[in-house]
Amino acid sequence: MREKDCIFCKISSGEIPSNTIYEDEEFRVILDLAPAAKGHALIIPKEHFADIYEITEEVACSAMKLAKRMAVHMTEVLGCEGFNILQNNHEVAGQTVFHFHMHLIPRYQNAKNEDILVWSHETFSPEEMEQIRDMLKQE
Numbered sequence: 001m002r003e004k005d006c007i008f009c010k011i012s013s014g015e016i017p018s019n020t021i022y023e024d025e026e027f028r029v030i031l032d033l034a035p036a037a038k039g040h041a042l043i044i045p046k047e048h049f050a051d052i053y054e055i056t057e058e059v060a061c062s063a064m065k066l067a068k069r070m071a072v073h074m075t076e077v078l079g080c081e082g083f084n085i086l087q088n089n090h091e092v093a094g095q096t097v098f099h100f101h102m103h104l105i106p107r108y109q110n111a112k113n114e115d116i117l118v119w120s121h122e123t124f125s126p127e128e129m130e131q132i133r134d135m136l137k138q139e
């Protein structure tokens with residue numbers, strides 16, 4: 001299913017051209033237009049899901065399998081020293097395109113922007129940590 005006016009629906013279907021590095025029936029992998037590092041790519045399912053809440057477990061599993069294969073391939077070819085896989089959901093978490101995608105970000109020693117993914121740390125008391133644990137615990 002595609003959604004009208006969704007840029008990633010148009011890119012994944014090929015309606016809008018992109019620098020594609022992999023394509024199959026379910027996914028297109030493209031270079032990010034504003035890369036955080038050389039080779040920064042995006043895994044985009046061809047079916048429209050807004051985010052992690054909407055995507056099916058099946059497609060999410062396939063996306064992760066593809067991320068694994070792409071990370072190995074890209075690391076070999078680019079010679080990067082590390083790799084981030086990132087996936088944002090909702091504006092507050094940094095999502096700007098509301099069609100599920102996974103960022104594949106090669107990381108290099110001595111890169112210009114080493115702090116791509118740096119966050120400050122919050123502190124919780126041991127009691128608060130226990131409350132959070134109990135709230136989140138799943139059977």
Ligand code: 5GP
Nearest residue numbers: 007018030031032033034088094095096097
């Ligand atoms: P988000 O912030 O939603 O996790 O990531 C969206 C990503 O898509 C950004 O890194 C942005 O640079 C990239 N992007 C947005 N529009 C386009 C586009 O038209 N083409 C490509 N190749 N990347 C895009």
Ligand code: ZN
Nearest residue numbers: 006009048099
């Ligand atoms: Zn879409």
